[in-house]
Amino acid sequence: MNDKTAADSLALISALKLHSDLTITINGFLRIRRCDARHDELGYREIDLKRFHLPINSVDNAPQKLINQPQMLIPALHAISEYSSITSDSKSKANRIAFMLSNIMKFLEYLWLNDVYKLSQTPPSLISGLPKILAIGGWHSALKISDRLNFFLETMDAPLHPLFNSTNWKVSLSSAGLQLAIGTNIANKETTCYFNQVQQFRETKGWMHSEYTIPPTTFPALNYSSLRQTLESINFLFFVPEDLRLASIPFPDYVRIAKKLTTSPGRTKNIDSHGAGKLMEKSLALIYKRSEAILGLLSNAIKILRDNPDHDKKLKTITDYVKDAELFDLIEHRNQEQRSIKIIDLNNLLRDLITACFLCIAVFNARRRDEILHPKLGLYLGCCTTYNSDLRIYEMMFYIEKSRKDYAPFYVGDATQKAVETLEKLQLIFSSKGHCNHRCGTIIDRHLALFRYKTLTHRGPAEKFTNYNFEAYEGGQAYHFVAHLNLAIDATPHMFRRLYCTIFMNQHEYPHLPALSHQLQHDSLATTQIYITSPVSQNEAAFLSRVYDWKIDSYKTDHQQHNEEIAIQMADATKEKFSEIIYSILSKKSSSGGYSKLILTLYKRLYHVVKFDALDNKDRIESFIKKLAARGHSPTPFKHAHCLSENIKIRSSSKCYNKADNQLHKENASPVLCKNCPYSWTSPEHVLTLESAHRKKIIALNSFEGDSIIRRALEIEIKNLQAVLVYHKRNMEPL
Structure with a gap:
């Protein structure tokens, strides 16, 4: 087979007609448009096509660049172009395209390793056995990386090879060095599996001495989600020009295959009542009782760190301020009066305040992580405005990332509004603007994300912002907040969306399932049921009913009749x-x-x-x-x-x-x-109950004279109840 030169291949690739989301530069870089990029960020994700390799096989005795084999590379580009054309814009689209391209490149490496040089010539037997291999040992096993590395090391006697030289060779393996050595597309964190193998070789050669204990090598298998997406990616190699594609769709039932070969995907864990209560108690206490003092401390600390050249003096001044503001209990449990404040204490306090705001917004509004935290699509300056000041009702814009893929207004309460206002004041502090008299929603800037901050240094705030992400593990941004409560919580942001559902169902039970589904912005009630009917949720509800003596049995009786x-x-x-x-x-x-x-x-x-x-x-x-x-x-x-x-x-x-x-x-x-099943929900009798409640509220309203907060609140309840009745009756008409 005659290889094309890199220049010829680049010219051929540059002339391809791909989807508008994809462009190829003259020097061989693929640029994938980012739908989630901020105005001040790079609007595309860039991938160097020249970094992909093909391995040694029975014909080629040395690794080579994939870009020199356009008959293999061009189908891959057409495949991701086809995927991009049928996929709507979303915040994760660019990452999904990159993930798909990575899988296709490994599949091409797999074909080349088995002496396949054109997709249409791929033997069916080679494809049919691939899913099982991936389910057991991932691409590491399918591509025989360990064996290929051993073959390379057997003839290697060059300590200056890139495989053995990198800035952090003592703790990690050079990704570029491994790719160059054996011609693989395994890269980045995937190369850690072979760190011990290379270190042992170095010791054998006498190039280094180490007491490093070598554990047995295990290759990570693909879980259900990864295997399903991998097989789906390979399928797209059929939807390319006819002269370049696979002879048939390799995995038409890829979902069934993935389910059969892997364990069922687990659900997000639920957080227990005790842990949830502790987290929310501290969050609300920080926001309502201590936020103004913390904001004042941070504002003054920034000025002191920036303006005072004497290191010891400025830390003493900040320590005195902390004592005066009575904030020492948030920093240190012991020896409060025996040490001065450190910069790390200020950063922990800053992150604790942001964590409290996140927990408050996430739990009380059932929002997904990125609907709150995303740098472009998350909460922004001015996202929360006052709807009714007398009743303390606020309107907040949340981005719905899965179904609507756009912003939608939701009514929120005091705690959410206070959390947002705290975050807005924090952004004003970092912008060197006055924050004391600021009120939530008075300034609107869609480009200013609320969940970002600047870490403090001895010279003042860092130059660049850090995006906040809720991470409860050790070293994570929420770790200090959780650890301070002496709780061992393996928390993830999605837990708090489920926690909202637990609270909601404990209060309202099943008749309000449509309202819960609307709040979660699910496409169907079946999806909402997953959040509230799992064994963990049911056990939690039973535990709470015993603690608080709730009459759950009487609630269920109301939903067991007239079906x-x-x-x-x-x-x-x-x-x-x-x-x-x-x-x-x-x-x-x-x-x-x-x-x-x-x-x-x-x-x-x-x-x-x-x-x-x-x-x-x-x-x-x-x-x-x-x-x-x-x-x-x-x-x-x-x-x-x-x-x-x-x-x-x-x-x-x-x-x-x-x-x-x-x-x-x-x-x-x-x-x-x-008839008597506690899980049966739909019933005309439920509508009759709502109508009765509606009539009673109207009678109660007529007993009030003049204007009052109670009367206005009752009017809103009647209006909302009327809307619920219309909703139910409209849904029941076809029945």
């Missing part, structure tokens, strides 16, 4: 809806996905059983549905609207639970079975 009529109506709506779905599948209007394939397969099997020839389309569909139901395939598309039970393999109080196999059997749902 016969609604169940019958639901069954009729189910049949009508599924008639539409099946007709769409059989008429080839919708044929993607596993369920469509199942319907088509059953249709072919039953074609000679059901006499279709003499029937029109409507009767044909009805006959087919009856046949499906008779065989136990009758679907329930509205299951999420009236059943809140999970498919969990534990003893359940659901009426469809069977002790014999320890599982739920929702396929047996019926008005009689579901």
Whole structure:
């Protein structure tokens, strides 16, 4: 095979017509447009195409650059271009494209290692066995990195090779050196698996002496998510120009393969009541009682550090200020009067205040991490404004990153408003502006993110801002806050979104599930159920009910009655809806996905059983549905609207639970079975209860004369309740 020169390859690649998100520079850099870039940040992510390699195989006796093999590189670029064209803009799009390209490059390395030089010539057997290898040992096993490295080291006698020389060779391996040595696209943190192997070789050669203990080498397997995304990335190599692509889609059922070969992905852990209470108690105390003093300390400390040249004197001045402001208890538990303040104490106090604000906003508003913290899409100066000052109601703009992908207004309370105001004052301090009289929402600047700060040094604030991220592990930005409470909390930001759901459900129970789903901005109630019906959440609710003597049984009784009529109506709506779905599948209007394939397969099997020839389309569909139901395939598309039970393999109080196999059997749902089930939710009786409450509130309103805060609050409650009634009645009309 004749290799193209780098110049010829670059010219060929530069002439490609790719999606507008992708551009290739004349010197071989791929630039991926960043949708999440701030106005002051680089608007693209850059990848050097010349850094990708191809390994030694039975034909080539030395590694080479992938860019010199355009018949392999061009399909990869077309694949990510196709992905970019069908994927809407989001904050993670550039990173996902880069991740996809990285996987494709490793796949090309895998093909080259096995003497495949053109995608269309790939043997099916080579592809079919790849998922299992990835599930066991990841790309490290598939690419035989350890064996290739050993082969390289057997003939190596050059201590100055880049593999052995880097600025931090004592603690990590040179990524560029490994790529150059064996021609691999394993890079960055992935190379740590081979650090011990290289260090042992150096000791054997006498190039260094170390008492380093070498643990057994283990190669990280791909989990469900990584394997699924990897196989999906490889699939895109089929959606490229015909003369360059794979002969067929390699993994058409990649989701099923990933599930079969890996363990089920775990859910986010829930935080326990004690830990949550401690975190929120400290957060609210810092924000309401100590925030002004802390802000004053930081403002004065910045001036003192910046203006006073005497190191000892300025620290003494700051120490005196801390004593006067009575803030020593936030810094040190012991020997409060026996040492002066250190710069690290000020930085810990700064991060503690920001952590308290984050916890308050996250827990009280159920927002995802980046909806609060993202440098571009997170909270900004002026995001919170006053809606009604008398009732202390505030309106806040949150970016909804998954469904809406845009900003949406939400009403927030005092604590959230106070947290945002504290963060805005902090930004004014770093901008050398007055903060004392600032009020939340009076200044609007979409480009000024609230969750950023400058660490303090002996000369004042650092030149660059640091973006805050909630990290509770040792060394993380929230570690001091958590450790100060003597809590061992393995906390992640998503825990606090779940905590909101726990609090919400403890207060309101199931009738308000649509409101909870709206607050979370989920696309379906089924997704919301995951947050509130897991065994951990149920156990937590049971524990809280014992502590606070809540009458949960009486709450459940209200939702166990009068389900016969609604169940019958639901069954009729189910049949009508599924008639539409099946007709769409059989008429080839919708044929993607596993369920469509199942319907088509059953249709072919039953074609000679059901006499279709003499029937029109409507009767044909009805006959087919009856046949499906008779065989136990009758679907329930509205299951999420009236059943809140999970498919969990534990003893359940659901009426469809069977002790014999320890599982739920929702396929047996019926008005009689579901009547007294605690997980049955949808009921016309619930609407009647709301209507009764609405009438009582109107009577109560008429008893007030004149204008008052209580009267205005009641008017708002009546208006909101009326909106809820309209929502329920509109949803029940089709039934």
